[in-house]
Amino acid sequence: MNEEIPVDGVTRPWWEATRERRLTVQRCLECGHRQHYPRALCTGCGGTALDFTDVSGRGTVDSFTVVHRAPRPGLETPYVVARVRLAEGPILLTRLVGADPSAWTCDEPVRVAWRPLPDGRHLPVFAKE
Amino acid sequence: MTAAIAGAAESDLGVTGKSVLALQSQAVTRALADAGLTLRDVDGLATAGVSRFPAAQVADYLGLRPAWTDSTSAGGSAFEMYVARAAQAIDAGQCSTVVISYGSNQRSARSRSLGGAVEPHVPEAQFEAPYGPLYPISYYAMAAQRYLHAYGAEREHLAEVAVAAREWALRNPAAYRYGAGPLTVDAVLGAPMVSSPLTAADCCLVTDGGGAVVLTSLDRARDLPRPPVVVLGYGESTTHTSMTGDDDLLRPGSFASGRRAFAMAGLRPADVDVAQLYDSFTITVLLTLEGLGFCGRGEAAAFVGDGRTRPGGAFPLNTSGGGLSYNHPGQFGVLLLVEAVRQLRGECGDRQVQGAETALAHGTGGVFSTHATVLLGADR
Ligand SMILES: [Zn+2]
Numbered sequence: 001m002n003e004e005i006p007v008d009g010v011t012r013p014w015w016e017a018t019r020e021r022r023l024t025v026q027r028c029l030e031c032g033h034r035q036h037y038p039r040a041l042c043t044g045c046g047g048t049a050l051d052f053t054d055v056s057g058r059g060t061v062d063s064f065t066v067v068h069r070a071p072r073p074g075l076e077t078p079y080v081v082a083r084v085r086l087a088e089g090p091i092l093l094t095r096l097v098g099a100d101p102s103a104w105t106c107d108e109p110v111r112v113a114w115r116p117l118p119d120g121r122h123l124p125v126f127a128k129e
Numbered sequence: 130m131t132a133a134i135a136g137a138a139e140s141d142l143g144v145t146g147k148s149v150l151a152l153q154s155q156a157v158t159r160a161l162a163d164a165g166l167t168l169r170d171v172d173g174l175a176t177a178g179v180s181r182f183p184a185a186q187v188a189d190y191l192g193l194r195p196a197w198t199d200s201t202s203a204g205g206s207a208f209e210m211y212v213a214r215a216a217q218a219i220d221a222g223q224c225s226t227v228v229i230s231y232g233s234n235q236r237s238a239r240s241r242s243l244g245g246a247v248e249p250h251v252p253e254a255q256f257e258a259p260y261g262p263l264y265p266i267s268y269y270a271m272a273a274q275r276y277l278h279a280y281g282a283e284r285e286h287l288a289e290v291a292v293a294a295r296e297w298a299l300r301n302p303a304a305y306r307y308g309a310g311p312l313t314v315d316a317v318l319g320a321p322m323v324s325s326p327l328t329a330a331d332c333c334l335v336t337d338g339g340g341a342v343v344l345t346s347l348d349r350a351r352d353l354p355r356p357p358v359v360v361l362g363y364g365e366s367t368t369h370t371s372m373t374g375d376d377d378l379l380r381p382g383s384f385a386s387g388r389r390a391f392a393m394a395g396l397r398p399a400d401v402d403v404a405q406l407y408d409s410f411t412i413t414v415l416l417t418l419e420g421l422g423f424c425g426r427g428e429a430a431a432f433v434g435d436g437r438t439r440p441g442g443a444f445p446l447n448t449s450g451g452g453l454s455y456n457h458p459g460q461f462g463v464l465l466l467v468e469a470v471r472q473l474r475g476e477c478g479d480r481q482v483q484g485a486e487t488a489l490a491h492g493t494g495g496v497f498s499t500h501a502t503v504l505l506g507a508d509r
Contacts, residue, residue, distance in 0.1 A: 003479065005255055005258075005259050006250075006255055007251050008250075008255075011252075011255055011327040015255075017455045033253065036256075036373070037255070037256045037371070037373075039252075042273070057371055061377070062271075063271035063272070063274045063275040063278070063445075064271060064274060064325075065262075065267050065270035065271050065274060065324045065325050066322070066324070066325040067262070067263060067267060067323075067324050067325075068321070068322045068323055068324065068325070069243055069244070069263065069323055069324075070261065071244025071261055071262070071264070072244075072261070073245050074277050075261045075262065077262065078227075081260050081261065081262045081267050081269055081271075081324075082271070083373055083378075084374065090373075091373040091376070092256070092373060092374050093256060093257045093260055093371070093373050094260060095183060095260050095261075100369050105278065106274060106275055106278035106279075107278070124261055
Protein backbone atom coordinates (compact mmCIF):
# COMPACT_ATOMS: atom_id res chain seq x y z
CA MET A 1 0.00 0.00 0.00
CA ASN A 2 3.00 2.24 0.42
CA GLU A 3 6.43 2.09 -1.19
CA GLU A 4 8.65 3.35 1.56
CA ILE A 5 7.36 3.30 5.11
CA PRO A 6 9.91 4.92 7.41
CA VAL A 7 11.41 3.10 10.40
CA ASP A 8 13.47 4.34 13.34
CA GLY A 9 15.57 2.89 16.14
CA VAL A 10 12.64 2.47 18.52
CA THR A 11 10.26 0.92 16.00
CA ARG A 12 12.76 -1.30 14.16
CA PRO A 13 12.08 -4.49 16.22
CA TRP A 14 8.35 -4.14 15.52
CA TRP A 15 8.95 -3.88 11.80
CA GLU A 16 11.55 -6.68 11.80
CA ALA A 17 9.00 -9.03 13.40
CA THR A 18 6.67 -8.36 10.50
CA ARG A 19 9.19 -10.02 8.18
CA GLU A 20 8.19 -13.25 9.96
CA ARG A 21 4.55 -12.21 10.01
CA ARG A 22 4.65 -11.82 13.76
CA LEU A 23 2.47 -9.09 15.28
CA THR A 24 4.00 -7.60 18.40
CA VAL A 25 3.27 -4.83 20.86
CA GLN A 26 5.62 -3.11 23.22
CA ARG A 27 5.61 -4.31 26.85
CA CYS A 28 6.90 -2.33 29.82
CA LEU A 29 9.33 -4.36 31.91
CA GLU A 30 8.52 -2.26 34.97
CA CYS A 31 4.71 -2.16 35.06
CA GLY A 32 3.64 -4.64 32.37
CA HIS A 33 1.71 -2.03 30.35
CA ARG A 34 1.30 -2.92 26.68
CA GLN A 35 1.29 -0.16 24.10
CA HIS A 36 1.22 0.54 20.39
CA TYR A 37 2.76 2.38 18.52
CA PRO A 38 6.25 1.70 19.93
CA ARG A 39 7.76 4.51 21.99
CA ALA A 40 10.96 5.29 23.85
CA LEU A 41 9.05 5.20 27.13
CA CYS A 42 6.03 3.60 28.76
CA THR A 43 2.93 5.77 28.76
CA GLY A 44 1.70 3.85 31.80
CA CYS A 45 4.55 4.55 34.22
CA GLY A 46 7.19 6.54 32.36
CA GLY A 47 9.64 3.64 32.52
CA THR A 48 12.21 3.31 29.76
CA ALA A 49 12.82 -0.44 29.89
CA LEU A 50 10.57 -2.03 27.29
CA ASP A 51 10.60 -5.05 25.04
CA PHE A 52 8.35 -6.46 22.34
CA THR A 53 5.97 -9.33 22.93
CA ASP A 54 3.99 -11.39 20.43
CA VAL A 55 0.23 -10.92 20.52
CA SER A 56 -2.52 -13.30 19.49
CA GLY A 57 -3.46 -11.38 16.36
CA ARG A 58 -7.07 -11.45 17.48
CA GLY A 59 -9.14 -8.37 18.14
CA THR A 60 -12.40 -6.58 17.51
CA VAL A 61 -13.38 -3.74 15.19
CA ASP A 62 -13.62 -0.61 17.34
CA SER A 63 -14.76 1.35 14.30
CA PHE A 64 -14.19 1.59 10.57
CA THR A 65 -14.79 3.78 7.54
CA VAL A 66 -15.08 2.98 3.85
CA VAL A 67 -12.84 5.44 2.02
CA HIS A 68 -14.18 6.50 -1.37
CA ARG A 69 -11.64 9.14 -2.35
CA ALA A 70 -7.96 8.27 -2.44
CA PRO A 71 -5.68 10.64 -0.52
CA ARG A 72 -2.83 9.96 -2.95
CA PRO A 73 -2.26 8.32 -6.32
CA GLY A 74 -1.96 4.54 -6.45
CA LEU A 75 -4.71 3.73 -3.98
CA GLU A 76 -7.73 1.96 -5.41
CA THR A 77 -11.05 2.88 -3.77
CA PRO A 78 -13.17 1.87 -1.99
CA TYR A 79 -11.19 0.40 0.88
CA VAL A 80 -11.87 -0.01 4.58
CA VAL A 81 -9.76 1.78 7.20
CA ALA A 82 -10.38 0.67 10.77
CA ARG A 83 -9.39 0.88 14.40
CA VAL A 84 -8.89 -2.65 15.68
CA ARG A 85 -8.71 -3.22 19.41
CA LEU A 86 -6.36 -6.14 20.04
CA ALA A 87 -7.36 -8.78 22.58
CA GLU A 88 -4.30 -7.62 24.53
CA GLY A 89 -5.61 -4.03 24.69
CA PRO A 90 -3.74 -1.72 22.31
CA ILE A 91 -5.54 -0.22 19.31
CA LEU A 92 -4.10 -0.34 15.78
CA LEU A 93 -5.07 1.65 12.76
CA THR A 94 -5.35 -0.85 9.92
CA ARG A 95 -7.35 -2.06 6.94
CA LEU A 96 -10.18 -4.60 6.94
CA VAL A 97 -9.82 -7.04 4.05
CA GLY A 98 -11.36 -10.15 2.56
CA ALA A 99 -14.98 -9.03 2.56
CA ASP A 100 -17.17 -6.57 0.72
CA PRO A 101 -16.66 -3.05 2.14
CA SER A 102 -20.35 -2.95 3.07
CA ALA A 103 -20.06 -6.15 5.12
CA TRP A 104 -18.44 -4.79 8.27
CA THR A 105 -19.84 -3.77 11.65
CA CYS A 106 -18.36 -2.38 14.83
CA ASP A 107 -17.40 -4.90 17.53
CA GLU A 108 -17.07 -7.87 15.21
CA PRO A 109 -14.10 -10.19 15.80
CA VAL A 110 -11.16 -10.09 13.42
CA ARG A 111 -7.81 -11.77 13.01
CA VAL A 112 -4.55 -10.44 11.61
CA ALA A 113 -3.60 -11.03 7.97
CA TRP A 114 -0.52 -9.72 6.21
CA ARG A 115 0.20 -7.61 3.15
CA PRO A 116 3.75 -7.94 1.82
CA LEU A 117 5.78 -4.76 1.36
CA PRO A 118 8.41 -4.46 -1.39
CA ASP A 119 11.28 -4.51 1.12
CA GLY A 120 10.32 -7.81 2.80
CA ARG A 121 8.43 -6.26 5.69
CA HIS A 122 4.71 -6.88 6.02
CA LEU A 123 1.83 -4.62 6.87
CA PRO A 124 -0.72 -6.04 9.31
CA VAL A 125 -4.31 -5.89 8.10
CA PHE A 126 -7.32 -7.71 9.53
CA ALA A 127 -9.86 -10.18 8.17
CA LYS A 128 -13.04 -11.66 9.57
CA GLU A 129 -12.42 -14.23 12.28
CA MET B 130 -8.61 42.04 36.26
CA THR B 131 -11.20 40.80 33.81
CA ALA B 132 -10.54 40.76 30.05
CA ALA B 133 -13.04 41.65 27.37
CA ILE B 134 -13.35 41.52 23.60
CA ALA B 135 -13.56 45.08 22.33
CA GLY B 136 -13.56 44.46 18.58
CA ALA B 137 -14.32 41.71 16.09
CA ALA B 138 -14.35 41.39 12.31
CA GLU B 139 -14.16 39.02 9.35
CA SER B 140 -11.77 39.36 6.45
CA ASP B 141 -13.13 38.84 2.96
CA LEU B 142 -14.61 35.36 2.74
CA GLY B 143 -15.21 32.72 0.09
CA VAL B 144 -13.01 32.82 -2.99
CA THR B 145 -10.96 35.96 -2.54
CA GLY B 146 -7.89 35.66 -4.75
CA LYS B 147 -6.02 37.39 -1.91
CA SER B 148 -2.86 36.29 -0.12
CA VAL B 149 -2.85 35.01 3.45
CA LEU B 150 -1.18 38.17 4.72
CA ALA B 151 -3.57 40.44 2.83
CA LEU B 152 -6.48 38.61 4.47
CA GLN B 153 -4.75 38.89 7.85
CA SER B 154 -4.31 42.63 7.30
CA GLN B 155 -7.99 43.04 6.45
CA ALA B 156 -9.10 41.13 9.51
CA VAL B 157 -6.80 43.04 11.85
CA THR B 158 -7.55 46.51 10.52
CA ARG B 159 -11.30 45.88 10.48
CA ALA B 160 -11.31 44.48 14.02
CA LEU B 161 -9.26 47.41 15.30
CA ALA B 162 -11.57 49.88 13.57
CA ASP B 163 -14.51 48.08 15.16
CA ALA B 164 -12.82 48.50 18.55
CA GLY B 165 -12.04 52.17 17.98
CA LEU B 166 -8.32 51.42 18.17
CA THR B 167 -5.36 51.55 15.80
CA LEU B 168 -2.29 49.42 15.15
CA ARG B 169 -0.35 51.74 17.48
CA ASP B 170 -2.43 50.46 20.38
CA VAL B 171 -1.53 46.82 19.74
CA ASP B 172 1.14 45.33 22.01
CA GLY B 173 0.06 41.69 21.85
CA LEU B 174 -0.52 39.39 18.87
CA ALA B 175 -1.67 35.79 18.54
CA THR B 176 -2.01 34.02 15.22
CA ALA B 177 -1.43 30.73 13.43
CA GLY B 178 -1.24 29.17 10.01
CA VAL B 179 0.98 31.73 8.31
CA SER B 180 4.49 30.35 8.23
CA ARG B 181 7.08 28.79 10.51
CA PHE B 182 6.91 31.75 12.91
CA PRO B 183 3.30 32.90 12.56
CA ALA B 184 3.15 35.74 15.08
CA ALA B 185 6.55 37.10 14.10
CA GLN B 186 5.58 36.94 10.43
CA VAL B 187 2.34 38.86 10.93
CA ALA B 188 4.01 41.34 13.29
CA ASP B 189 6.63 42.00 10.64
CA TYR B 190 3.95 42.49 7.97
CA LEU B 191 1.91 44.84 10.14
CA GLY B 192 4.96 46.74 11.35
CA LEU B 193 4.40 45.73 14.98
CA ARG B 194 6.92 44.90 17.70
CA PRO B 195 4.63 43.22 20.24
CA ALA B 196 5.50 42.76 23.91
CA TRP B 197 3.61 39.45 23.91
CA THR B 198 2.83 36.88 21.22
CA ASP B 199 1.35 33.41 21.00
CA SER B 200 1.40 30.96 18.10
CA THR B 201 0.22 27.87 19.97
CA SER B 202 -0.29 25.37 17.19
CA ALA B 203 -3.48 23.45 17.85
CA GLY B 204 -5.49 23.77 14.64
CA GLY B 205 -9.05 25.00 14.88
CA SER B 206 -9.08 25.36 18.66
CA ALA B 207 -5.99 27.58 18.83
CA PHE B 208 -8.00 30.80 18.75
CA GLU B 209 -10.07 29.85 21.78
CA MET B 210 -6.76 29.01 23.48
CA TYR B 211 -5.43 32.43 22.50
CA VAL B 212 -8.35 34.07 24.31
CA ALA B 213 -7.27 32.31 27.50
CA ARG B 214 -3.59 33.18 27.05
CA ALA B 215 -4.39 36.78 26.11
CA ALA B 216 -6.66 37.26 29.13
CA GLN B 217 -3.85 35.96 31.34
CA ALA B 218 -1.23 38.16 29.67
CA ILE B 219 -3.42 41.25 30.05
CA ASP B 220 -4.12 40.33 33.66
CA ALA B 221 -0.41 39.89 34.31
CA GLY B 222 0.36 43.28 32.83
CA GLN B 223 2.52 41.86 30.05
CA CYS B 224 0.46 43.67 27.44
CA SER B 225 -2.74 45.71 27.25
CA THR B 226 -4.21 45.20 23.78
CA VAL B 227 -4.11 41.85 22.02
CA VAL B 228 -5.18 41.07 18.47
CA ILE B 229 -6.05 37.45 17.71
CA SER B 230 -6.12 36.96 13.95
CA TYR B 231 -6.25 34.39 11.20
CA GLY B 232 -6.40 34.29 7.42
CA SER B 233 -6.36 31.55 4.81
CA ASN B 234 -6.62 31.49 1.04
CA GLN B 235 -6.84 27.69 0.87
CA ARG B 236 -9.63 27.68 -1.72
CA SER B 237 -8.03 30.21 -4.06
CA ALA B 238 -4.64 28.54 -3.63
CA ARG B 239 -6.05 24.97 -3.86
CA SER B 240 -3.75 24.04 -1.02
CA ARG B 241 -5.97 21.55 0.80
CA SER B 242 -5.07 17.85 0.39
CA LEU B 243 -7.29 14.91 1.29
CA GLY B 244 -4.56 12.96 3.02
CA GLY B 245 -3.25 15.86 5.06
CA ALA B 246 0.46 16.40 5.54
CA VAL B 247 2.17 13.66 7.54
CA GLU B 248 5.75 14.51 8.45
CA PRO B 249 8.02 11.48 8.02
CA HIS B 250 9.41 11.60 11.58
CA VAL B 251 6.08 11.24 13.40
CA PRO B 252 4.73 7.80 14.32
CA GLU B 253 1.66 8.29 12.13
CA ALA B 254 3.95 8.09 9.08
CA GLN B 255 4.81 4.51 10.02
CA PHE B 256 1.66 3.26 11.64
CA GLU B 257 -1.24 5.14 10.05
CA ALA B 258 -0.43 6.79 6.71
CA PRO B 259 0.33 3.41 5.04
CA TYR B 260 -3.36 2.51 5.37
CA GLY B 261 -4.53 5.59 3.47
CA PRO B 262 -6.93 7.28 5.89
CA LEU B 263 -8.22 10.65 4.76
CA TYR B 264 -6.99 13.27 7.20
CA PRO B 265 -8.87 14.37 9.19
CA ILE B 266 -12.10 13.04 7.66
CA SER B 267 -11.57 9.34 8.27
CA TYR B 268 -11.10 9.83 12.00
CA TYR B 269 -14.38 11.70 12.34
CA ALA B 270 -15.97 9.09 10.08
CA MET B 271 -14.87 6.35 12.47
CA ALA B 272 -16.24 8.37 15.40
CA ALA B 273 -19.51 8.71 13.50
CA GLN B 274 -19.64 4.99 12.69
CA ARG B 275 -19.05 4.15 16.33
CA TYR B 276 -21.67 6.71 17.36
CA LEU B 277 -24.33 5.18 15.10
CA HIS B 278 -23.44 1.69 16.35
CA ALA B 279 -23.22 2.47 20.06
CA TYR B 280 -26.27 4.66 20.36
CA GLY B 281 -28.56 3.27 17.66
CA ALA B 282 -28.56 6.62 15.88
CA GLU B 283 -29.13 7.08 12.14
CA ARG B 284 -27.31 9.00 9.43
CA GLU B 285 -30.38 11.26 9.34
CA HIS B 286 -29.38 12.56 12.78
CA LEU B 287 -25.97 13.54 11.47
CA ALA B 288 -27.60 15.13 8.44
CA GLU B 289 -29.83 17.31 10.62
CA VAL B 290 -26.71 19.16 11.80
CA ALA B 291 -25.92 20.17 8.21
CA VAL B 292 -29.56 21.02 7.49
CA ALA B 293 -29.77 23.30 10.53
CA ALA B 294 -26.47 24.99 9.63
CA ARG B 295 -27.87 25.78 6.17
CA GLU B 296 -31.02 27.28 7.69
CA TRP B 297 -28.84 29.68 9.66
CA ALA B 298 -26.63 30.44 6.63
CA LEU B 299 -29.70 31.49 4.66
CA ARG B 300 -30.03 34.32 7.22
CA ASN B 301 -26.38 35.39 7.00
CA PRO B 302 -25.46 37.45 3.92
CA ALA B 303 -21.76 36.70 4.53
CA ALA B 304 -22.31 32.95 4.34
CA TYR B 305 -20.88 31.00 1.42
CA ARG B 306 -24.22 29.19 1.05
CA TYR B 307 -26.36 32.30 1.54
CA GLY B 308 -28.84 32.18 -1.29
CA ALA B 309 -28.11 28.52 -2.00
CA GLY B 310 -31.54 27.53 -0.75
CA PRO B 311 -32.41 25.02 1.94
CA LEU B 312 -30.55 21.75 2.34
CA THR B 313 -32.62 18.61 2.86
CA VAL B 314 -31.76 15.49 4.82
CA ASP B 315 -32.10 13.51 1.60
CA ALA B 316 -29.61 15.78 -0.13
CA VAL B 317 -27.09 15.22 2.65
CA LEU B 318 -27.56 11.46 2.55
CA GLY B 319 -27.42 11.45 -1.26
CA ALA B 320 -24.27 13.54 -1.59
CA PRO B 321 -21.14 11.69 -2.73
CA MET B 322 -19.80 9.42 -0.01
CA VAL B 323 -16.31 10.51 1.05
CA SER B 324 -15.46 8.36 4.08
CA SER B 325 -18.49 6.44 5.29
CA PRO B 326 -20.81 7.29 6.92
CA LEU B 327 -19.86 10.89 6.05
CA THR B 328 -20.84 12.33 2.68
CA ALA B 329 -19.49 15.53 1.18
CA ALA B 330 -22.45 17.34 2.78
CA ASP B 331 -21.41 16.09 6.25
CA CYS B 332 -18.07 17.87 5.74
CA CYS B 333 -17.27 21.53 6.21
CA LEU B 334 -16.66 23.90 3.34
CA VAL B 335 -13.23 24.61 1.92
CA THR B 336 -13.06 28.40 1.57
CA ASP B 337 -10.78 31.38 1.94
CA GLY B 338 -11.46 33.50 4.95
CA GLY B 339 -10.26 34.92 8.20
CA GLY B 340 -11.09 37.09 11.11
CA ALA B 341 -9.77 38.88 14.15
CA VAL B 342 -10.82 39.86 17.65
CA VAL B 343 -9.30 42.52 19.90
CA LEU B 344 -8.91 41.88 23.63
CA THR B 345 -8.19 44.36 26.38
CA SER B 346 -9.11 44.83 30.02
CA LEU B 347 -12.81 45.14 30.76
CA ASP B 348 -12.20 48.50 32.43
CA ARG B 349 -10.59 49.87 29.27
CA ALA B 350 -13.13 48.20 26.98
CA ARG B 351 -15.88 50.13 28.77
CA ASP B 352 -14.34 53.37 27.47
CA LEU B 353 -14.29 52.12 23.86
CA PRO B 354 -17.15 52.55 21.37
CA ARG B 355 -18.48 48.98 21.23
CA PRO B 356 -20.27 47.14 24.04
CA PRO B 357 -17.64 45.00 25.78
CA VAL B 358 -17.94 41.23 25.59
CA VAL B 359 -16.61 39.81 28.84
CA VAL B 360 -14.41 36.71 29.02
CA LEU B 361 -16.24 34.71 31.70
CA GLY B 362 -14.23 31.49 31.62
CA TYR B 363 -12.21 29.09 29.57
CA GLY B 364 -10.93 25.52 29.58
CA GLU B 365 -8.86 23.25 27.39
CA SER B 366 -8.00 19.63 26.79
CA THR B 367 -5.34 18.13 24.52
CA THR B 368 -5.60 14.39 24.12
CA HIS B 369 -3.83 12.89 21.09
CA THR B 370 -2.70 13.33 17.51
CA SER B 371 -2.79 9.81 16.11
CA MET B 372 -6.03 8.16 15.03
CA THR B 373 -5.52 5.49 17.70
CA GLY B 374 -4.39 7.78 20.49
CA ASP B 375 -7.77 8.13 22.18
CA ASP B 376 -9.21 4.95 23.65
CA ASP B 377 -12.87 6.01 23.39
CA LEU B 378 -13.95 7.67 20.15
CA LEU B 379 -17.13 8.86 21.84
CA ARG B 380 -15.50 10.69 24.75
CA PRO B 381 -13.38 13.47 23.20
CA GLY B 382 -11.57 16.23 25.06
CA SER B 383 -14.61 18.52 25.04
CA PHE B 384 -15.83 16.67 28.13
CA ALA B 385 -12.84 18.02 30.07
CA SER B 386 -12.52 21.44 28.42
CA GLY B 387 -16.21 22.20 28.93
CA ARG B 388 -16.17 21.14 32.56
CA ARG B 389 -13.16 23.39 33.18
CA ALA B 390 -14.67 26.40 31.40
CA PHE B 391 -18.03 26.16 33.15
CA ALA B 392 -16.31 25.77 36.53
CA MET B 393 -14.21 28.89 35.98
CA ALA B 394 -17.23 30.92 34.87
CA GLY B 395 -19.48 29.58 37.61
CA LEU B 396 -22.05 28.72 34.95
CA ARG B 397 -23.96 25.65 33.80
CA PRO B 398 -24.79 24.55 30.24
CA ALA B 399 -28.38 25.71 30.77
CA ASP B 400 -27.07 29.27 31.20
CA VAL B 401 -25.81 29.45 27.59
CA ASP B 402 -28.08 31.46 25.28
CA VAL B 403 -26.21 30.82 22.03
CA ALA B 404 -23.47 28.31 21.17
CA GLN B 405 -20.83 28.30 18.43
CA LEU B 406 -19.41 24.77 18.25
CA TYR B 407 -16.76 23.84 15.73
CA ASP B 408 -18.56 21.92 12.98
CA SER B 409 -15.76 20.45 10.92
CA PHE B 410 -18.11 17.52 10.34
CA THR B 411 -21.66 16.81 11.43
CA ILE B 412 -20.48 14.24 13.99
CA THR B 413 -18.21 16.88 15.54
CA VAL B 414 -21.28 18.80 16.64
CA LEU B 415 -23.13 15.82 18.11
CA LEU B 416 -20.16 14.74 20.22
CA THR B 417 -19.36 18.30 21.28
CA LEU B 418 -22.96 18.86 22.44
CA GLU B 419 -22.52 15.81 24.65
CA GLY B 420 -19.01 16.76 25.74
CA LEU B 421 -20.06 20.20 26.89
CA GLY B 422 -23.03 18.80 28.80
CA PHE B 423 -25.86 20.28 26.73
CA CYS B 424 -27.25 16.75 26.71
CA GLY B 425 -26.19 13.35 28.01
CA ARG B 426 -23.99 10.79 26.27
CA GLY B 427 -25.79 9.29 23.32
CA GLU B 428 -28.54 11.91 23.49
CA ALA B 429 -27.32 14.46 20.93
CA ALA B 430 -29.03 12.71 18.01
CA ALA B 431 -32.38 13.14 19.72
CA PHE B 432 -31.39 16.61 21.00
CA VAL B 433 -31.00 18.01 17.47
CA GLY B 434 -33.72 15.80 16.04
CA ASP B 435 -36.70 18.10 16.53
CA GLY B 436 -35.19 21.20 14.94
CA ARG B 437 -34.03 22.47 18.30
CA THR B 438 -30.85 23.95 16.84
CA ARG B 439 -32.48 25.58 13.79
CA PRO B 440 -33.52 29.25 13.68
CA GLY B 441 -36.44 29.67 16.06
CA GLY B 442 -35.48 26.53 17.99
CA ALA B 443 -34.86 26.39 21.71
CA PHE B 444 -31.07 25.99 21.33
CA PRO B 445 -29.55 28.42 18.79
CA LEU B 446 -26.42 26.71 17.48
CA ASN B 447 -23.85 27.91 14.94
CA THR B 448 -25.90 30.93 14.02
CA SER B 449 -23.48 32.07 11.29
CA GLY B 450 -24.15 28.89 9.35
CA GLY B 451 -20.95 27.39 10.71
CA GLY B 452 -18.13 25.69 8.90
CA LEU B 453 -20.74 23.62 7.09
CA SER B 454 -22.52 26.48 5.31
CA TYR B 455 -20.92 29.84 6.23
CA ASN B 456 -17.14 29.63 5.90
CA HIS B 457 -14.33 27.24 6.70
CA PRO B 458 -10.88 28.64 6.06
CA GLY B 459 -8.94 25.64 7.39
CA GLN B 460 -8.96 26.83 11.00
CA PHE B 461 -12.41 28.08 11.88
CA GLY B 462 -11.85 28.96 15.55
CA VAL B 463 -11.54 32.72 15.19
CA LEU B 464 -14.84 32.97 13.32
CA LEU B 465 -16.61 31.15 16.17
CA LEU B 466 -15.48 34.02 18.40
CA VAL B 467 -16.53 36.70 15.91
CA GLU B 468 -20.07 35.30 15.70
CA ALA B 469 -20.33 34.90 19.49
CA VAL B 470 -19.33 38.54 19.95
CA ARG B 471 -21.84 39.76 17.39
CA GLN B 472 -24.65 37.78 18.97
CA LEU B 473 -23.88 39.24 22.40
CA ARG B 474 -23.87 42.74 20.91
CA GLY B 475 -27.18 42.12 19.15
CA GLU B 476 -25.76 42.80 15.68
CA CYS B 477 -26.92 39.70 13.85
CA GLY B 478 -29.98 40.94 12.00
CA ASP B 479 -32.21 38.15 10.72
CA ARG B 480 -30.30 35.55 12.68
CA GLN B 481 -30.08 37.45 15.98
CA VAL B 482 -30.87 35.44 19.10
CA GLN B 483 -33.05 37.86 21.04
CA GLY B 484 -31.66 38.83 24.42
CA ALA B 485 -28.52 36.68 24.17
CA GLU B 486 -26.38 37.44 27.23
CA THR B 487 -24.15 34.37 27.47
CA ALA B 488 -22.38 32.71 24.56
CA LEU B 489 -20.11 29.71 24.24
CA ALA B 490 -17.44 29.17 21.60
CA HIS B 491 -15.82 25.76 21.34
CA GLY B 492 -12.88 25.08 19.07
CA THR B 493 -11.70 21.64 17.95
CA GLY B 494 -8.42 20.92 16.19
CA GLY B 495 -6.86 17.99 14.36
CA VAL B 496 -8.68 14.68 14.82
CA PHE B 497 -10.51 15.71 18.01
CA SER B 498 -6.92 16.29 19.16
CA THR B 499 -7.29 19.66 20.83
CA HIS B 500 -10.30 21.29 22.48
CA ALA B 501 -10.80 24.75 23.91
CA THR B 502 -13.99 26.24 25.31
CA VAL B 503 -14.60 29.94 25.94
CA LEU B 504 -17.59 31.42 27.75
CA LEU B 505 -18.42 35.03 26.89
CA GLY B 506 -20.98 37.38 28.35
CA ALA B 507 -22.58 40.73 27.70
CA ASP B 508 -21.44 43.45 30.15
CA ARG B 509 -24.69 43.94 31.98
ZN1 LIG C 1 5.30 1.04 32.53
